[in-house]
Amino acid sequence: MARMHKSLYNVGALLKGLATTFGFMFVRRPTIEYPSVKKQHAPRFHGLHELRRYADAKERCIGCELCAVACPANAITVIGAENTPQDRRSPGERYAARYEIDELRCIFCGMCEEACPTDAIVLTPRFEMAGLRRGAFVYAKDRLLVPPTEGVGTAPDERPNGIPSDLGRVAEIKSTTDVQTGYDATNRGTILKKQRKGLAG
Amino acid sequence: MAAIHSAPLWLVVLVKSALLLLVVITTFAYAMLAERKVMAWMQLRPGPNRVGPWGLLQPAADALKMMFKEDLTPKTADPLIYKLAPFISLISAFGAYAIIPFSEPSPGDLWSIGNVNAGILFIFALTALGVYGISLGGWASGSKYPLLGSVRSTAQMISYELAMSMSVIGVLLLAGTTSLAGIVHAQHRIWFVIPQLIGFVIYLITAVAETNRAPFDLVEADAELVAGFHTEYSGLRFGLFFIAEYVNMLTVSCIATLLFLGGWNPLFGLTVVPGIVWFLLKVSFFLFFYIWLRATLPRFRYDRLMAFGWKVLLPAATANLVVTAIVVAYIG
Numbered sequence: 001m002a003r004m005h006k007s008l009y010n011v012g013a014l015l016k017g018l019a020t021t022f023g024f025m026f027v028r029r030p031t032i033e034y035p036s037v038k039k040q041h042a043p044r045f046h047g048l049h050e051l052r053r054y055a056d057a058k059e060r061c062i063g064c065e066l067c068a069v070a071c072p073a074n075a076i077t078v079i080g081a082e083n084t085p086q087d088r089r090s091p092g093e094r095y096a097a098r099y100e101i102d103e104l105r106c107i108f109c110g111m112c113e114e115a116c117p118t119d120a121i122v123l124t125p126r127f128e129m130a131g132l133r134r135g136a137f138v139y140a141k142d143r144l145l146v147p148p149t150e151g152v153g154t155a156p157d158e159r160p161n162g163i164p165s166d167l168g169r170v171a172e173i174k175s176t177t178d179v180q181t182g183y184d185a186t187n188r189g190t191i192l193k194k195q196r197k198g199l200a201g
Numbered sequence: 202m203a204a205i206h207s208a209p210l211w212l213v214v215l216v217k218s219a220l221l222l223l224v225v226i227t228t229f230a231y232a233m234l235a236e237r238k239v240m241a242w243m244q245l246r247p248g249p250n251r252v253g254p255w256g257l258l259q260p261a262a263d264a265l266k267m268m269f270k271e272d273l274t275p276k277t278a279d280p281l282i283y284k285l286a287p288f289i290s291l292i293s294a295f296g297a298y299a300i301i302p303f304s305e306p307s308p309g310d311l312w313s314i315g316n317v318n319a320g321i322l323f324i325f326a327l328t329a330l331g332v333y334g335i336s337l338g339g340w341a342s343g344s345k346y347p348l349l350g351s352v353r354s355t356a357q358m359i360s361y362e363l364a365m366s367m368s369v370i371g372v373l374l375l376a377g378t379t380s381l382a383g384i385v386h387a388q389h390r391i392w393f394v395i396p397q398l399i400g401f402v403i404y405l406i407t408a409v410a411e412t413n414r415a416p417f418d419l420v421e422a423d424a425e426l427v428a429g430f431h432t433e434y435s436g437l438r439f440g441l442f443f444i445a446e447y448v449n450m451l452t453v454s455c456i457a458t459l460l461f462l463g464g465w466n467p468l469f470g471l472t473v474v475p476g477i478v479w480f481l482l483k484v485s486f487f488l489f490f491y492i493w494l495r496a497t498l499p500r501f502r503y504d505r506l507m508a509f510g511w512k513v514l515l516p517a518a519t520a521n522l523v524v525t526a527i528v529v530a531y532i533g
Binding site for chain 1: 239242243244245246247250493494496497498
């Protein structure tokens with residue numbers, strides 16, 4: 001009798017299982033059908049790097065190699081060169097003659113972004129960088145630097161240590177002449193206050 | 202219709218067979234797609250949706266892939282039996298359709314290739330032969346996992362086949378005939394699923410074992426035996442086993458419909474809807490049920506299936522048969 005009772009209980013479990021699978025047919029599927037639909041990433045998603053420009057198309061990178069030093073994966077190679085009056089690439093003394101990131105070594109931690117004194121290197125939300133050869137993953141300036149026709153590049157994200165994200169947006173309205181007139185913290189603060197009140201421009 | 206009656210019999214049978222083969226193979230292809238879709242939905246996946254709209258051309262892509270794969274024969278295999286086995290499975294799977302009636306639009310105008318008096322016996326004989334394809338294929342592969350698979354298939358067969366036949370005898374007693382059309386006619390008033398509920402449940406369970414599908418897919422048992430009896434098969438020969446499995450699933454669904462759900466007899470007296478539609482609806486219900494079962498239940502253990510077959514199904518089927526026999530003898 002006890003065995004009979006137990007087997008009837010098993011029938012109940014069987015029906016419960018069938019009901020569960022049947023019900024799941026009508027549950028919304030979480031699948032994102034990737035090539036046709038793309039996931040909306042978090043705003044601070046760390047993807048492919050980008051070298052930014054100032055509003056007057058000068059490169060922000062001054063070839064200081066701080067990013068290469070900060071990089072825990074040794075993925076960044078910077079070789080700087082002097083700016084000359086005839087060929088002025090960046091507002092500073094130097095610019096990056098070569099700037100290469102091995103995206104296969106990169107761990108996308110964003111330390112380069114934090115180390116950069118001019119906010120030149122930024123991690124964008126772009127993540128589609130598949131390639132067929134290993135060599136194709138060494139990104140040089142031809143692929144990292146924003147083309148002059150496409151503006152200044154992606155604004156850096158809000159940092160956990162309190163550096164405001166407006167820095168990038170300030171650069172969109174200010175040109176490198178502001179940098180030469182003194183691009184220090186107090187000045188930047190004024191610009192930001194003005195911008196928040198809608199006075200900047 | 203008149204043209205059919207004046208044509209020579211061999212031509213009629215040939216045309217009917219070709220047509221039915223086409224229909225059954227197409228049904229197999231889309232049953233496979235339906236299985237993948239339904240199981241995917243139950244597992245919160247979208248299922249195949251890349252080939253054609255809604256994945257509708259997936260069966261064609263699969264068929265092409267099968268055809269172009271290399272047909273390997275292991276060195277240790279028995280070449281003749283190894284090559285023959287898939288055909289044994291396939292022929293016995295298709296053979297059943299020679300006598301399955303699908304509809305009867307007007308009395309005497311039966312939609313089937315042949316109408317055999319001992320219809321149900323013919324079908325049981327054929328489906329039992331199908332197991333030889335699996336057993337021989339596994340044995341002739343000359344490899345350990347297929348051998349284990351085929352040993353299991355034999356053990357499985359002796360545990361369910363008896364209960365299956367017993368469960369059907371109740372229906373035969375009620376109908377008083379073994380002809381499939383006769384059984385359907387006998388269900389004109391009441392479907393046999395009601396008086397033969399126990400027989401119906403036993404048939405459903407044993408039919409899963411018959412088709413080697415989850416939860417009784419011990420013969421394949423991907424998790425334990427690689428792929429069981431068809432581990433060594435590749436290309437089109439594997440495809441033939443695959444077709445045989447799905448056609449068998451279709452066959453047991455047709456038989457369940459004919460024996461228990463009243464074949465082409467309409468539900469609620471809705472005679473407006475043609476009988477063939479009713480038949481196909483009922484068969485689809487069973488096909489869905491088997492897919493549903495596969496998505497729900499884990500695989501039985503080998504000894505549990507045997508214990509279940511001998512200690513639960515067979516006594517239940519026998520008791521059902523005895524009670525039915527007594528009732529038929531005194532009332533019928």
